[in-house]
Amino acid sequence: MIQPDVRTVELDRISRERLRSAGLDYRRVDPSDEAGFDGFIRAVARGFIEDEPAERVVAGSRPGQVGRRMIGVYDETSPQAELPVATVGSWIAPLTVPGGELPMWAVSEVTVAPTHRRRGIARAMLEGELRAAASAGVPMAGLTASEATIYGRYGFGPATWHARWTVDTRRAGWAGAEPSGSLQYLDREATAEALGRLHERTRHARIGEIAGWPVRWRQLSGAKPGEPHGEGVRGVRYLDAAGEMRGAMVFRIAGSEADWARSRLEIRHLIGETAEARAALWRFALQHDLVGTVAAGSRPVDEPLPWLLADARAATRTVEDHGWLRILDLPAVLAVRRLAAPLDIVLRVADPLGFADGAWRVESAADGTCRAVSAGGAPGTPGTTGAEADIEIGVAELSSLYLGGVAARSLAEAGRLRGDACAVAQLDAALRIDEEPFLSIMY
Ligand SMILES: CC(C)(COP(=O)(O)OP(=O)(O)OC[C@H]1O[C@@H](n2cnc3c(N)ncnc32)[C@H](O)[C@@H]1OP(=O)(O)O)[C@@H](O)C(=O)NCCC(=O)NCCS
The missing domain is CATH 3.40.630.30 (Gcn5-related N-acetyltransferase (GNAT))
Known part of the structure; x- marks a missing residue:
């Protein structure tokens, strides 16, 4: 396009x-x-x-x-x-x-x-x-939300979730492998550049990511003028055994008045192109001298952090919605959507703004993607009826399902969609993905 x-x-x-x-x-x-x-x-x-x-x-x-x-x-x-x-x-x-x-x-x-x-x-x-x-x-709109109550009314639904970890480093220990590469400090501008380069190399492999932009990286690395606490931000990169940069991290340490040896290290951003790079950067943070707590927001919910620790209970996690999506053109977004199993159902989509409204026959295409054709109710004409629907769903809920991060069954159990159990199971099987969708940046 x-x-x-x-x-x-x-x-x-x-x-x-x-x-x-x-x-x-x-x-x-x-x-x-x-x-x-x-x-x-x-x-x-x-x-x-x-x-x-x-x-x-x-x-x-x-x-x-x-x-x-x-x-x-x-x-x-x-x-x-x-x-x-x-x-x-x-x-x-x-x-x-x-x-x-x-x-x-x-x-x-x-x-x-x-x-x-x-x-x-x-x-x-x-x-x-x-x-x-x-x-x-x-065909699609997206945003990240300051509050979860604002955007559903416009047809946006949460589609990626992120985790916030807090780790007690005294308890955590380390059960992961010894990294074979090395770590180096970078200055703020070089860190921003490294984050941008690594994000661009990795974003295509993670469902839910969007392209970044230089000011975002300069903000995270503390290089942007006026960035709160910018002067306290430090950056390191990870080089693999062959000397290739595979990861980078920006963090800030806030000293503890009560006990200097129990300061708090806040990870502002961590990107690793390989599992080894991610583990090495976590290990660096957890074993940092004078640090008693490591905290990191905006991490993938399927990150294997507890498995890297000798004491998995040293890490606590909270999960929150992060990336919100809003389908505008249903046939266009489904035309690129790879399916994991065959699909042939009729959806009745309710979209108060009209863009995706109507009844749609949604079926797998020969190339492994999906095709949506209007099944009677004209798209863009709210309130029209069409063929007998297998599932009735709002556009916000459909937008939440699109990346595969939530099961239709969960939405059905919560009363957020109505449908025949077989059709719901078929939709879940078709939309299944192997990795949790994740958006690492806020915008
Ligand atoms: C959120 C914000 C943009 C809303 O602006 P606003 O002009 O007051 O919103 P509107 O008057 O257009 O409200 C439209 C609807 O949203 C609801 N709404 C607005 N803000 C809301 C909030 N924070 N939580 C829940 N509902 C909210 C209104 O009650 C209204 O509901 P209704 O149409 O169903 O009756 C404004 O409060 C704001 O600037 N907040 C601080 C910055 C911020 O968080 N921005 C969002 C960034 S992601």
Whole structure:
């Protein structure tokens, strides 16, 4: 597919009219307009309850916005005319899915000023972005959410989960192999570069990952100006026995006032191209002198960490939803979806925004992927009926199932879909994947 330039995709007219009738101006931010760009970045920082960004911090955000769509909602009565009361940013990111890759309309920087909350501004922006994405032919939208209660209403469903580990290093010990390679410290810029390179080499192999971008890596490595605690961040890389870089990690150590020898090491990001590299980086963290606790967020839920420890109970894990997806074009997303078993069912999809609504015959194709054809109810026409459905499902739940990270049976048990047990089992067998889907970055 030829990818559209998100910056020139038209602003949604319905949302513009809706906001205009509330006295608000919904418009694109021109990055070459210094005051407009500055206002957008400051409004995003305010929305995410961060400090007012200094000029160098605003300037440091600029490279991350190149090629992206930035939209502000302006209240003309505000004494700060250049500061939007709401923001949204988007771009197209390749998403790794079972069977290949899909262009995904990534939605980010969703903020509404507390002075203007709960009057439908976020709804107008979200629906506007979804209609813009669909009009540009992008089949899927995605985001990461500050709260799990915000986005289901727009048809987004959680599709990847991540784990947070906390390890008591005094108890943990080590049961893994001795790594055959070596570790080296890197400076912050070199660490950012290493993380970017390794992510690009590994993201195609992990369902749920999206492409990264340089500012994200500079943020994680502490190289981005104004990054909170940036100066405390350190980076190491792992070289295999042949001297090839196979992994990198960024971390920060917070000293303990009560006992210096029990400081806390927080892993900000860890990438390993091989199991050996991942284990070596964990081992480095767990055996670090003066550290009593190692914590790491955003790790795959199937990471074998307890198996690397002499005492598996030294590690505790919490799991949370992370990457959310929203199907916009059902035939297009299923056309690349590799299936693990044959499938032939009729789905009745409820999509209040219309994009995937209708009855669909979903069947395996000869090439191992899947085909969805309308089975009566016209797609994009909410409320239409079609052939007798085997499963009735909302678009948010279908989006959760798409990568294979949750079983249809679980959703059925929770009353989140209705269907014949055989059809549900058939769907689960077809969507089964070998590894948990995982998204390592937040956006
Ligand atoms: C989340 C946020 C963008 C919502 O903006 P808003 O303009 O107040 O939202 P809207 O008025 O358009 O609300 C639309 C619907 O979402 C609901 N909603 C909004 N924020 C919600 C929240 N945090 N939790 C649960 N529901 C929420 C509203 O009740 C409303 O529900 P309804 O249409 O079913 O009646 C805003 O509160 C915000 O900026 N929060 C801080 C930054 C943030 O977390 N952004 C999200 C980044 S992923």
